[in-house]
Every structure is written in C-alpha cells, then in structure tokens.
Amino acid sequence: MAEHNEIVSTVVRELSSIRGLEPSIEKVTQSARLLFDADQAGVTLIRSRGELETVGPTHEIVTELDSLQYALGQGPCVDAVTEQHVVIANDLDSDPRWPEWGPRACSVGIQSIVAADLQADGRRIGALNLYGSRTNQFKGTDAALLLSFSAHASAALAAARTIESLSAALDTRTVIGQAEGIIMERFGVDPVTAFAILKRYSQDSNKRLREIAEQIVERRELPSS
Known part of the structure; x- marks a missing residue:
C-alpha cells in the first residue's frame, strides 16, 4: 500500500x-x-x-x-x-x-x-x-x-x-486581430468596421470567424464570395 x-x-x-x-x-x-x-x-x-x-x-x-x-x-x-x-x-x-x-x-x-x-x-x-x-x-x-x-x-x-x-482562445484572438489589421490597412476603416466585415463574411459563408480570419492572414486579401 x-x-x-x-x-x-x-x-x-x-x-x-x-x-x-x-x-x-x-x-x-x-x-x-x-x-x-x-x-x-x-x-x-x-x-x-x-x-x-x-x-x-x-x-x-x-x-x-x-x-x-x-x-x-x-x-x-x-x-x-x-x-x-x-x-x-x-x-x-x-x-x-x-x-x-x-x-x-x-x-x-x-x-x-x-x-x-x-x-x-x-x-x-x-x-x-x-x-x-x-x-x-x-x-x-x-x-x-x-x-x-x-x-x-x-x-x-x-x-x-x-x-x-485559454491558449486556443488567445490564438483565435491573435489571428482575428491580424485579419482586422489587414482589412483596416486595405480599406482604410476603423477596428469596429473591420470586425463587422469579418463577421459578415463569416455569416455569409457559414464558416467560423477564425477560419475566415486565417484565410485573410494567409492570402492577404478578403475571401472570394
């Protein structure tokens, strides 16, 4: 024992x-x-x-x-x-x-x-x-x-x-932030508008927000419709 x-x-x-x-x-x-x-x-x-x-x-x-x-x-x-x-x-x-x-x-x-x-x-x-x-x-x-x-x-x-x-949540927040930065730079919009654009693409494509953000970061452009 x-x-x-x-x-x-x-x-x-x-x-x-x-x-x-x-x-x-x-x-x-x-x-x-x-x-x-x-x-x-x-x-x-x-x-x-x-x-x-x-x-x-x-x-x-x-x-x-x-x-x-x-x-x-x-x-x-x-x-x-x-x-x-x-x-x-x-x-x-x-x-x-x-x-x-x-x-x-x-x-x-x-x-x-x-x-x-x-x-x-x-x-x-x-x-x-x-x-x-x-x-x-x-x-x-x-x-x-x-x-x-x-x-x-x-x-x-x-x-x-x-x-x-927590690590996964941090990773998600990071990639979303990177995607927001790309959208802000590309279209001259503020963070709120950049996030709204991300959210709209997520809803329209029925894909997770993180997945859309990863595509934007990888390709440096918005996903095709």
Whole structure:
C-alpha cells in the first residue's frame, strides 16, 4: 500500500510538470494501467455538449468498446460518468447489468473492467476506464487508492484542459486581430468596421470567424464570395 501511494505521489509530481491535455491524459492512462494491473486503459471525457469521447487509449480495443458503450447508452464507463463513483465488473460473461455491451466485450477477450469517475470543481468531467482480460482481475483493487488516483488525475486534466482552452482562445484572438489589421490597412476603416466585415463574411459563408480570419492572414486579401 505504501509503495502504491508513493507511485501515486510520483505520478502527481510528473503530471504537474507536463504541459498539454494530450500528454497529461497519456500519462494518466499509462500510469493507471501499471498501478492497477490493467491490460488496457483509457479516459472518457464529457465534451461541451454532453458528448462522450475516448482519449488517451492504450490500445484500439479501448476506443472500440468505449464507443460501443456510448452508442448503446450502457456500460461501466457510461455509469461512471453519469451516476456512480466506481463501477467494477469481475466477470462480464455473467454480469447482468449491461446485457448488450457485456457479451460484446467478452467476445473480444475482455472479462473484467473498472471505471472511476473524474470530477473537477464539483462536477463530472469524465471517467477513467481500466480493462482486463481475466476474470476477477480487479477484485482486489483498493477503492480508496483508485479514488485518490482519480482525484489527482481529475485535477491535472482539468488544469491542462483550462490552459489548452485559454491558449486556443488567445490564438483565435491573435489571428482575428491580424485579419482586422489587414482589412483596416486595405480599406482604410476603423477596428469596429473591420470586425463587422469579418463577421459578415463569416455569416455569409457559414464558416467560423477564425477560419475566415486565417484565410485573410494567409492570402492577404478578403475571401472570394
């Protein structure tokens, strides 16, 4: 137990030095796989419109089985991101909770699974999913250690997600500003009018404002109608 706690502490320290959501998720899944004796691992993220997306999978089977859960609306990671903190299945072949998904998982060699919800600022942001090829593979899993790991992982992923969002917003603001400058110089208009022109092109073409701005910056001219 003390050794496992030290591993968690090491992972937390390493996560604090990683920059970017993708490498942070990869560190979480790889570490969880080793720490909890899983064959494969992945993270389910809840996106802005409530869609579920698998990220950082250690194998394509994770994406395949997660996607099947999302399509069917049933499965351990679906339960973990909606209503439970930890979901464990020790024998999917005989588990009645997911009558459609369970047999499909068994057919590709998965017999055990554990899913733990990920929370940040009091709300669920996703789930950590661990897959096993043996029955009872997670029977001895320390729930307290799993929750501790999940809590640290949640904090790290939420921070990385925020930084990534802020960086993307800054990049967008920068390219829009550059496009506004080109329009102002080309047509002798003020910033308000330049932004209005950008917005009109965006609406008329049904393209995002950033996409229009990038075209203007790249070509140094307004897009063709």
